Amino acid sequence: MIKLLRALIFGMLISLTVSCQNKPQNRMLEDYTKLPKFEWVENVCSPLGYPIEVYRGGLEGNTYASLSQGVTTGEWGSSGGGTNNGVKPLPSRINCIWVSYAENCTYSIDSDIDYQRMVQLFKEGYPDSNRKFGKKQTTFDTVLVGFAPGGVVVIWAMGAGRTVEVGRYKGEKYTVPQAEIDKLDNHERLLFDATDRKNIMLNTKVIPLEVREAHAGKPIPFGLWDTYRTRYSWRPTFVLRTEGEMVATYYDMFNGEAEEIFAEGLIENKFEKRAIPKRINFGWRDKEGQGYGGRIIFDEQEILNAFEEIYKDDIEGASELQFSINYANDYVTVLLKQREKEIRLPKTKVKVYHSSKLTLKK
Incomplete structure (x- = not known):
């Protein structure tokens, strides 16, 4: 009798354990x-x-996207050409190893990313710049x-006319085992070849000569890209010396974000927490x-x-x-001001050009 009772209890425990194990699996499949x-x-x-160049790994979750796309040649916040375009869930994790050529070392990261924020950004979208076709909203x-x-490591949601930071993450230095390197093909092995790494840093298609010369003899400014992420409450204002109106503005920020504001947004012109701008393009038209x-x-x-x-x-x-903007509509001066404090920015590079003649809205 006791043996039978023990057998029944053991069977119930096994059944309960299996049930508990199955429920999360079913829920994950359903989700x-x-x-x-x-x-x-x-x-x-x-x-x-x-x-940098990603050795292996990428974005993970209920999808996978490799980040091994060769040596990067652009700038912070710029995009090249991905290869895994499609309709799919967004990633929830980053797991990869990459080579930093300037530092002559390798890093690794395996971290959750802010999936909920990314989903929210993609769902909400932002105003579409191509509104002449009647589409008022688009997404990343x-x-x-x-x-x-x-x-x-910084991850952004990016689209035409808008780039928004999702989150900032941190990798750690990592040593790829020599035994693993020895098994790589000749091309992959170049990632860990000292001569090839040096050649990458001397390649003007990767680093323009003027950039290499500007960096020569200077230490790597560790922490600078975190400094770029500081946000301030500011807004643009435009002073037209002649009658007319602003049409639109587009900002590239030092932190990699970008934002386009149209005429109606410039009328409301709210103060927003933004990073410091790197470049600004804007358009206006005179009374004619x-x-x-x-x-x-x-x-x-x-x-x-x-x-x-x-x-x-x-x-x-x-x-x-x-x-x-001056009376001749051919030059722009810039200053930053907060109440009685004003700071002029004379080193700003300015280019003004004529665009098409448009009819002002009545």
């Missing part, structure tokens, strides 16, 4: 079928002058992964309908210093980045 799916492609970038189409010196465009490229040290000075006594304050 997978309900996961939101979007059309997107993976992409990789690094700061100009600090190229790229998951961009940036690798900066020191093992810094003649269109103009301006391209502003900031001097990095000048504008970083200006924001630091403006906000040193009140980090939560709000400031305006003011663009004054």
